[in-house]
Amino acid sequence: MARRVSDRRRWFFTVLAWLVALLIFFPILWTILTSFKSEADAIASPPKFLFFDWTTENFAEVQARSSYLRHFMNSVIISIGSTLLGLLIAIPSAWSMAFQPGKRTKDLLMWMLSTKMMPAAGVLIPMYLIFRSWGLLDTRLGITIVLMLINLPIIIWMLYTYFREIPSEILEAARMDGASLRNEIVHVLTPMAVPGIASTMLLNVILAWNEAFWTLNLTTSKAAPLTTFIASYSSPEGLFYAKLSAASTMAIAPILILGWFSQKQLVRGLTFGAVK
Amino acid sequence: MATRHQKSLARFMVAPSVLLLLGWMIVPLAMTLWFSFQSYNLLSPGMEQFIGWTNYKYFLSDPAFWTAMQNTLLIVGGVLLITVAGGVVLALLLDQPIMGQGIVRILMIAPFFIMPTVSALVWKNMFMNPVNGLFAWMAKAVGAQPIDFLAQYPLMSIILIVAWQWLPFATLILLTALQSLDSEQMEAAEMDGAGAWAKFTHLVLPHLSRAITVVILIETIFLLSVFAEILVTTNGGPGYQSTNLTYLVFSQALLQFDVGGASAGGIIAVILANIVAIFLMRMIGKTLE
Secondary structure (H helix, E strand, O other), X not given: OHHHHHHXXXXXXXXXXXXXXXXXXXXXXXXXXXXXXXXHHHOOOOOOOOOOOOOOXXXXXXXXXXXXXXXXXXXXXXXXXXXXXHHHHHHHHHHHHHHOOOOOHHHHHHHHHHHOOOOHHHHHHHHHHHHHHOOOOOOHHHXXXXXXXXXXXXXXXXXXXXXXXXXXXXXXXXXXXXXOHHXXXXXXXXXXXXXXXXXXXXXXXXXXXXXXXXXXXXXXXXXXXXXXXXXXXXXXXXXXXXXXXXXXXXXXXXXXXXXXHOHHHHHHHHOOOOOO | OOOHHHHHHHHHHHHHHHHHHHHHHHHHHHHHHHHOOEEOEOOOOOOOEEOOOHHHHHHHHOHHHHHHHHHHHHHHXXXXXXXXXXXXXXXXXXXXXXXXXXXXXXXXXXXXXXXXXXXXXXXXXXXXXXXXXXXXXXXXXXXXOOOOHHXXXXXHHHHHHHHHHHHHHHHHHHHHHHHOOOHHHHHHHHHOOOOHHHHHHHHHHHHHHHHHHHHHHHHHHHHOOOXXXXXXXXXXXXXXXXXXXXXXXXXXXXXXXXXXXXXXXXXXXXXXXXXXXHHHHHHHHHXXX
């Protein structure tokens, strides 16, 4: 009898959870489906869900019209570049704060996070003017630096959280056993730090890939990443649902896949280990 | 254990990030402050002059500012309300024994990875469009008049779009916290005859408080400066109905070229964010002890 009830309960929650999940995912599913339709099928009423003539011509047309590949490369370069640059600066910093904490380390970390609270709108104009006078407007270098700066506090916090969990006893034990500094770094520290660095990297690539305020305001064509490329579809004359969907699908697919792989690390990383 | 040598090495290693963030914070902020006291229009270069508090007076007396201020708080508050409440419900649901939980979770988390420009365009055109949108079709199917969401309820529509993007984040964090709940405690409560509601309010919710704090902190950081969703869907309109502070400063600076006025607005946005920040930092400081 008890088993029966729990079986029924299981079925109920399974169906409910699947319904809710599909409802939340539906806008994305609909976009992907529409990207394979002809324009006529895309606005058909009643809507066509699965039974339409599947076509891939939208993707070819999107690429032909506005060079998806160039924007895609910009996105890749900018998000990976800013993440690597950020890591380069953040690793030593987080490392020393985790292993040589001083009295003010906690305050320092709080201050760093608080720079993230500074509204972008408050500093847009100076950044725009500085960029203009230094010739950095619409360059990959310029936007890479800005994205590095806005994500730096998050990178430091995430790395700090990961590093702090490496027990310092292990280091001391290795030293006792006579490991050289080089061996210590190669065989003890690196294997323990790499997973944390990898998740930090993954998450920051995602954040940088999707960042829109700075990319929209500081790039126009040459250095424009996919966020800007998609925004160009917002003008009324460019309103073709199937093509819009194809462009959207192409913009989100890489990062969606990356995000799915990193969802476990996402929780730990973005909550600074406060939630486990 | 830490020698003086090690200490100075540690300082040396922290220095680059501190200097960069300090520069990133001070230089643009000082410039914004300076511009905010100038009459400075990009269309008339060379005409800059010191005008005291005029920009602030102008900006603060502009009804658009108060609308934008209100909208900023409504967006942050509305999205937080939806995502935290919805996140708790969804986390409780996902915590049940479900078949295919991995896939369900993947489907639910997906909106968080969608870039804001894409989600705004998809919602605007394929769902909320009063002629071709799916919502319009659904309304017609039941014989109702289609609603032009972005024209009639612009702010609410934007809150819905943004909430859709952040609900998965709240759900995922809260689910993780929920899964660390001690099951023995739950069983003990059940033995003592606690009902589902009593268990929820006395055990689950207190356990989740830390995770909820974190969700509020992270989301507020991002929600105070919602931008792309507004730019792509409504351009802040109709009128100023869906303009937030970020968007107002943007339009003042880059659409009207009024650097002085926009800078005053920027400084006000910074002050507002700092008030929120002090409050939040206290909260998170306690949480992370």
